[in-house]
Amino acid sequence: MANKNMFLWWGSGSAPCWRPMIVLAEKGLWENLPNKQISFSNKEHKGEEILKLNPRGQVPTFKDGNVVVNESGAVCMYLEEKYSDDSNRLFPTKADERAEVYQRMFETTNVQSNISEKLVYYLFRTKKEDIDEKILKEKTDNAREELNRWNTILGDKDYLCGSKFTMADVFFYPILAFLVRCGTKLTNQPALKKYYDRVSERPSVQATWPPHWKESEGQGQLKEL
Numbered sequence: 276m277a278n279k280n281m282f283l284w285w286g287s288g289s290a291p292c293w294r295p296m297i298v299l300a301e302k303g304l305w306e307n308l309p310n311k312q313i314s315f316s317n318k319e320h321k322g323e324e325i326l327k328l329n330p331r332g333q334v335p336t337f338k339d340g341n342v343v344v345n346e347s348g349a350v351c352m353y354l355e356e357k358y359s360d361d362s363n364r365l366f367p368t369k370a371d372e373r374a375e376v377y378q379r380m381f382e383t384t385n386v387q388s389n390i391s392e393k394l395v396y397y398l399f400r401t402k403k404e405d406i407d408e409k410i411l412k413e414k415t416d417n418a419r420e421e422l423n424r425w426n427t428i429l430g431d432k433d434y435l436c437g438s439k440f441t442m443a444d445v446f447f448y449p450i451l452a453f454l455v456r457c458g459t460k461l462t463n464q465p466a467l468k469k470y471y472d473r474v475s476e477r478p479s480v481q482a483t484w485p486p487h488w489k490e491s492e493g494q495g496q497l498k499e500l
């Protein structure tokens with residue numbers, strides 16, 4: 276088994292962890308992968324086992340034999356280079372087509388900053404009575420604009436870069452799923468909603484679905500988005 280020398284430490288619901296998990300599943304390496312789901316509340320990511328491989332004390336933390344890679348994007352790229360075959364490549368072979376995949380992969384940082392960091396964390400971290408309605412409206416409008424942009428990018432395509440699932444989807448989908456978990460229904464972004472439903476059914480996504488999401492509902496912070 277190609278994965279017997281691998282080990283992945285991961286946390287449930289973490290978009291950075293979910294990305295390499297999806298890649299592993301796409302390559303048939305997730306099943307029976309030596310792994311440990313860590314508990315954030317027990318601070319297991321700050322334990323010695325992880326710190327000696329990843330001094331930042333974060334997940335994902337990943338090793339494959341003597342190769343240690345921890346940044347989620349780096350793990351994805353490593354797995355892609357080492358374990359792809361024609362049946363499971365996540366990049367097109369032509370540079371011109373790859374350019375679009377790179378563009379969307381790196382463009383996902385805008386979703387992270389414009390929606391997760393500016394709006395979701397504001398709602399998570401501010402006491403209800405301290406929420407400033409004007410600031411909240413600005414943040415919500417900005418987040419909606421970001422979602423609309425991705426709705427336009429998708430248009431009538433099945434996946435972000437066309438008819439094939441690519442690394443761009445691996446980078447983007449876990450953040451989108453987090454936003455849906457936080458309550459957004461994507462009512463005003465129909466292309467994004469169809470995309471969300473399509474990718475959610477994908478076997479690699481189903482196999483790696485965050486365990487605690489199966490057990491409880493999200494808190495609905497983004498139901499007004």
Ligand SMILES: N[C@@H](CCC(=O)N[C@@H](CS)C(=O)NCC(=O)O)C(=O)O
Nearest residue numbers: 289290291333334335345346347348
């Ligand atoms: N840039 C890193 C970020 C990893 C990251 O932020 N992981 C979070 C979980 S989502 C974590 O371990 N947080 C705990 C901490 O930073 O102490 C990556 O993409 O892999």
